[in-house]
Amino acid sequence: MSKVGLIxxxxxxxxxxxxxxxxxxxLTPFLFAALVFVPLWLSTIKSEKAKQVAIIDTTxxxxxxxxxxxxxxxxxxxxxxxxxxxxxxxxxxxxxxxxSDDLLTNPGAATVYSTKQIPMGLKNQINKTLxxxxxxxxxxxxxxxxxxxxxxxxxVSFNIKTIKWxxxxxxxxxxxxxxxxxxMVLTLIIYMFILMYGSMVMQGVMEEKTNRIVExxxxxxxxxxxMMGKVxxxxxxxxTQMFLWGILTSIxxxxxxxxxxxxxxxxxxxxxxxxxxxxxQMPAGGSELSLQVHEILxxxxxxxxxxxxxxxxxxxxxxxxxxxxxxxxxxxxxxxAQQFMTPMILIMVFGLYAGIYSMNNPDGPLAVWxxxxxxxxxxxxxxxLPFDVPVWELILSFVLLYATAILIVWLSSKIYRxxxxxxxxxxxxxxMIKWLRYK
Amino acid sequence: xxxxxxxxxVKQYANHLALNKVSxxxxxxxxxxxxxxxxxxxxxxxxxxxxxxxxDSGEVxxxxxxxxxxxxxxxxxxxxxxxLYKKMKVxxxxxxxxxxxxxGYMEARKRLEKWFEKFDIMPWxxxxxxxxxxxxxxxxxxxxxxxxxxxxxxxxxxxSGFDPVNAELLKKEILELKNAGxxxxxxxxxxxxxxxxxxxxALINTSKVVLSGNVTEIRNSFKTHNYIIRYLADxxxxxxxxxxxxxxxxxxxxxxxxxxxxxxxxxxxSELLTALAGQTEILSFSEEIPSxxxxxxxxxxxxxxxxx
Numbered sequence: 001m002s003k004v005g006l007i008x009x010x011x012x013x014x015x016x017x018x019x020x021x022x023x024x025x026x027l028t029p030f031l032f033a034a035l036v037f038v039p040l041w042l043s044t045i046k047s048e049k050a051k052q053v054a055i056i057d058t059t060x061x062x063x064x065x066x067x068x069x070x071x072x073x074x075x076x077x078x079x080x081x082x083x084x085x086x087x088x089x090x091x092x093x094x095x096x097x098x099x100s101d102d103l104l105t106n107p108g109a110a111t112v113y114s115t116k117q118i119p120m121g122l123k124n125q126i127n128k129t130l131x132x133x134x135x136x137x138x139x140x141x142x143x144x145x146x147x148x149x150x151x152x153x154x155x156v157s158f159n160i161k162t163i164k165w166x167x168x169x170x171x172x173x174x175x176x177x178x179x180x181x182x183x184m185v186l187t188l189i190i191y192m193f194i195l196m197y198g199s200m201v202m203q204g205v206m207e208e209k210t211n212r213i214v215e216x217x218x219x220x221x222x223x224x225x226x227m228m229g230k231v232x233x234x235x236x237x238x239x240t241q242m243f244l245w246g247i248l249t250s251i252x253x254x255x256x257x258x259x260x261x262x263x264x265x266x267x268x269x270x271x272x273x274x275x276x277x278x279x280x281q282m283p284a285g286g287s288e289l290s291l292q293v294h295e296i297l298x299x300x301x302x303x304x305x306x307x308x309x310x311x312x313x314x315x316x317x318x319x320x321x322x323x324x325x326x327x328x329x330x331x332x333x334x335x336x337a338q339q340f341m342t343p344m345i346l347i348m349v350f351g352l353y354a355g356i357y358s359m360n361n362p363d364g365p366l367a368v369w370x371x372x373x374x375x376x377x378x379x380x381x382x383x384x385l386p387f388d389v390p391v392w393e394l395i396l397s398f399v400l401l402y403a404t405a406i407l408i409v410w411l412s413s414k415i416y417r418x419x420x421x422x423x424x425x426x427x428x429x430x431x432m433i434k435w436l437r438y439k
Numbered sequence: 440x441x442x443x444x445x446x447x448x449v450k451q452y453a454n455h456l457a458l459n460k461v462s463x464x465x466x467x468x469x470x471x472x473x474x475x476x477x478x479x480x481x482x483x484x485x486x487x488x489x490x491x492x493x494x495d496s497g498e499v500x501x502x503x504x505x506x507x508x509x510x511x512x513x514x515x516x517x518x519x520x521x522x523l524y525k526k527m528k529v530x531x532x533x534x535x536x537x538x539x540x541x542x543g544y545m546e547a548r549k550r551l552e553k554w555f556e557k558f559d560i561m562p563w564x565x566x567x568x569x570x571x572x573x574x575x576x577x578x579x580x581x582x583x584x585x586x587x588x589x590x591x592x593x594x595x596x597x598x599s600g601f602d603p604v605n606a607e608l609l610k611k612e613i614l615e616l617k618n619a620g621x622x623x624x625x626x627x628x629x630x631x632x633x634x635x636x637x638x639x640x641a642l643i644n645t646s647k648v649v650l651s652g653n654v655t656e657i658r659n660s661f662k663t664h665n666y667i668i669r670y671l672a673d674x675x676x677x678x679x680x681x682x683x684x685x686x687x688x689x690x691x692x693x694x695x696x697x698x699x700x701x702x703x704x705x706x707x708x709s710e711l712l713t714a715l716a717g718q719t720e721i722l723s724f725s726e727e728i729p730s731x732x733x734x735x736x737x738x739x740x741x742x743x744x745x746x747x
Contacts, residue, residue, distance in 0.1 A: 006538050014527070212522030216583065218491060219511045220539040421491045 003221045007229025008236070011204070015237045025241050029248035036253070051094035053122070056082055058100050062110075065133050066097075072122060082113065097126065104134055104141075179386035180359045186309055186382035187355040189242075194316050194378065195348060197238040201321040202337060204230050205328030205420065214420050223417040227329075228409075231321045238317065239310070308385055308394070315401040316378030319408050320344065326412035329419030351376030355383040362387040372397050374404035441503075442467035442591060442622040443488065448497035450483055457483040459646040460497070465591075465624060465639070470617050472637035472654070473626040474731075476739055479643040481626045482519060485593055488624075489516050501591075512541070517584040519595035519626075521576060523568050530555075530564035533583055540587035547586070554582040558608070573600045581609065585616060592616060593624045598632060610636060630732040640731075642738055649742045654731070661734050664704055665727040666711070669697045674720035683714050695722065 015021055050070060054077040057063040066074035072094075082098050094114060101109035112118055112126060139147050205227070208214045217226060327340045354376055358367030362384045370380035371389070377397045381389070443465040450458040458480045465471040475481050486492045488499055490511050499506045501513070524532055530551070537547035555561045558578045563571060568579070577600050585592060597613070598606045614636060617623055625637060633640060634654065642650040650657065665687065670677075672694050679686055683706055687699040702711045708726065715721055729737075 003539055006535065010535055207524075208522075211524065212518055212520045213524060214522070215489075215491060215516065215518045215520075216522055216536065216580070217539060219489060219514050219516050219589075220536070220541070220587075222508075421486075 004225045004229045004232070007221070007226060008233040011230050011233025012236050015200075015234065016240060021237070021241070025244050026248065029245055029252055032245075032249055033252040052092055053095045053097060054085070054093045055097045055099070057097075059102060062099050062103070062130065062133065065129050066126075067129075069125075072125065086113075095122065103130060104137055180383075182305070182386040183359065183362075183383040184356070186305070186385065187352065187379055190309065190313055190316065190382050191348060191352050191355075191379050193238055193242065193313060194320050195345070197234055197317060198320040198324040198344075199341065200237075201231055201234050202324040202328035202341070204234065205325050205416070206331060206334065206337065209329060209420055210332065218421065223420055224413045226420075227322075227325050227413055227416045231318065231325060231409075235314065235317050235321065238313070242310075242313070305385055309382065311398065312378040312381055312401070315374075315398070315405050319374060319378075319401065319405040320348070322405070322409040322412035326415040326419065329416040331419075347375050348379065351379035355380045358383045368393070372400060374401045377401050440467050441465060442501065443624075444500045444503075445484070445488070446498045446500065448484065448487060448494045448499065450480075450487065450492070451495050456646050458487075458494070461643065461646070461648055463641045463648065463651065465622060467622050468617065468620050469638045470613070470623045470625055470636050472633045472640035473624055473643070474628075474630075474633065474640055474735060475643035476628075480646045481643055482595060484643070485516070485595060485624070485626060488593065489514060513590045515584040515587065515589040515592045517580060517592075517594045517597055519599070521580045523576065523580060523583075525569040526567060528565055529560075529568055529571065529579055532568060533579060533586070536583045537586045542587055550586055551582065554586065557612075558582065574602065574605060577601060578605070581612075585612075588619075588621070591622050591624070593626075595626045596628070597625070598627065598629055606632075630730065630735055634731050642735065644739050644742045645746060647742075650734070650738050657734065658728050658731070661729045661737075663727055663729065664702050666700050666702060666724065667697065667727060668700065668715060668724050669695055669722040670715075670719045671722065672696050675718055677715070677718055681714065681718075684711065699727075 050068070050073045053066075053072050053074050055063045055066060055074055056077045063074075063076040068074055074097075075093075077096075082096060085093070085096060094116070095118060096113045097110065098113065099110045103110055110126075110130065112123070136148065139151065208217075208226075214223075214226070221229075323344060324341070327344075328337070331337055331340060351370065354366055354370035358364065358370060358380055361367060367380060367384055370376045371384055371393070378401065381394075381397055441464045444463070446462050447460040448458050448462070449456075449460055461480070461484060463471075463473070463484075473481050473484065483492070487494050488506075490506065490508065501510050523536075527535075533551050534544065534547050537551060538544060542550070552561070555564065560575060560578055563575060568576060571579070577597075581594075581597065584594070594613070597609060601609060610632065613623065613625075617636075625633075627633060637654055639653055640651065640657065641648050666684075672691055676696070677686060677689075677698060677700070682703075684700045684702045687701055689696055689698040712721070712724060715724070
């Protein structure tokens with residue numbers, strides 16, 4: 001086995017067999033799954049007992065309007081007055097609605113009282129019930145025949161359909177929402193991975209330097225081999241983790257779906273979440289929506305997305321981890337590390353924000369430039385990918401990223417060569433230039 | 440034949456000159472002592488030989504030709520500040536490092552087991568390095584340095600951290616390595632060990648070589664022509680006015696006198712002994728040859744006074 005191979009093997013096996021790695025790798029998908037399912041699950045749980053709400057309605061007009069549901073039971077109170085209840089609180093009754101006058105003429109005449117904070121749900125329900133009734137009453141007061149029907153008919157709900165023309169002229173439904181979310185998730189993951197594994201490279205380099213083990217190894221391997229072995233080994237750990245997460249998450253989502261019995265594919269569940277978020281804009285009609293989202297998700301090319309993700313991860317990781325290695329080699333104390341990492345993290349955070357802002361306009365100048373400049377391209381491109389980036393831009397971005405990565409790896413290896421063996425003094429520019437030529 | 444030579448090596452650090460035209464010659468198959476007080480520049484020179492750092496000017500030659508990047512594979516280096524992976528198991532780590540030095544897995548394992556048996560540390564094979572005492576770690580570091588049997592071995596303070604028993608064991612191994620034909624550079628402050636194992640030395644003080652050559656020759660050249668003799672007091676006393684020697688001091692310990700005398704430089708030892716034997720009954724006669732320790736201290740302080 002070649003020396004680089006040996007180093008890669010050691011770096012890889014040592015990290016993969018660590019307890020913390022195993023724990024993180026196998027627990028995180030559960031965490032992800034929990035993030036998706038716990039809110040869904042919680043929303044399906046009903047409160048154990050419906051709360052009682054007493055209505056003291058002196059007009060008698062409004063009390064019958066309130067309909068009981070799973071959360072609240074409305075009782076019409078005719079005997080006691082509000083003051084009685086205030087002085088002798090009845091523990092069973094959660095809230096009191098007091099209506100003392102015709103609300104059309106005196107809108108301030110209705111109040112809800114409680115010893116607790118009134119939940120938004122209850123308030124909204126009361127408002128809705130009363131305003132629906134009042135609107136109808138008002139409409140009736142105009143004395144125009146069939147006005148209510150006319151108004152109802154005129155209320156048109158509109159949601160434009162987005163169709164993308166394929167090269168071959170066929171049509172595909174697309175959804176900006178689904179694409180945005182997919183892009184955002186990928187952006188965050190690639191950002192997290194590059195940062196996490198890049199700083200792991202730096203830690204490793206510093207460990208070897210502060211341990212002085214590098215002085216022993218240097219008589220057997222070249223610094224470049226040592227650096228590349230480390231970078232590649234740790235990168236493989238990252239890919240392994242990504243791969244395991246992908247598999248585990250899909251299994252978990254599949255299993256949970258089976259128990260929920262709701263859908264048949266993970267995509268549909270994701271659409272369920274979307275539906276919750278877009279409840280206000282989208283009209284009800286579950287089956288139609290689910291069908292629509294299914295179609296939209298099918299329009300995203302997951303294989304292409306996956307391959308691009310891995311390729312951009314590798315390029316971005318090489319670029320950043322080489323820089324991290326160079327920084328690690330130049331430092332002698334862990335405390336200095338944070339300080340020197342800051343500029344690089346700033347660049348990455350800039351990429352992340354560029355990605356987030358690109359979401360609204362994935363073909364805008366910020367997005368296009370961000371996805372071409374190698375230092376931000378792995379992050380920003382992820383936002384654009386689900387929106388179908390022109391092939392030439394994708395290729396240009398790849399070429400730029402990999403060319404820069406190779407250049408940076410070469411430069412970093414020179415800095416690494418000097419830095420890793422330098423103790424107790426800061427290398428000057430002149431010294432650096434000499435080292436660039438020394439073999 | 441010299442295995443390694445440095446010629447006029449200069450290394451300037453930001454605000455001090457670490458090496459000032461240092462030239463040393465290390466003969467093949469011999470143990471070479473690189474001596475000098477702290478901060479003299481020994482470690483810098485070793486790092487230059489190892490190509491860890493580059494000289495500003497001057498040249499390092501191996502077997503007569505300028506050293507190149509591939510020469511480091513012929514060098515085994517035991518740095519003064521020892522370094523191994525703390526969290527890695529001892530055996531696994533030793534095999535990994537041996538493989539990096541070019542041994543196959545089976546060969547590495549075989550050789551390591553032999554060395555581990557020799558140093559009696561086989562039970563530690565599966566322990567993590569950080570669980571071992573400093574001396575144990577040193578042994579492992581030593582084994583890793585020599586495992587690939589490089590032609591040149593450089594030991595920087597190899598005995599530090601060892602108890603006398605283990606230091607003796609290590610010394611034996613170093614001598615065995617020499618007998619097997621390895622060239623050894625040995626950097627130390629421990630002058631007793633220099634006398635015992637080094638054939639040649641270079642003494643570096645304040646960035647310059649102030650003394651170099653064969654150990655025996657150096658010691659002889661520092662001869663003071665002083666002798667310690669012990670004789671019986673009742674068999675006559677030494678003549679204070681003898682033209683051949685001068686009595687420096689004498690003291691009587693229950694009938695046996697111990698005297699320190701200085702002989703005329705032209706006189707041989709036998710002539711001196713004959714002269715002495717004519718005057719009294721000699722119990723013992725020995726020449727005062729300065730220890731490396733004395734030579735070290737004298738030379739260093741002399742060169743320091745010269746400079747200031």
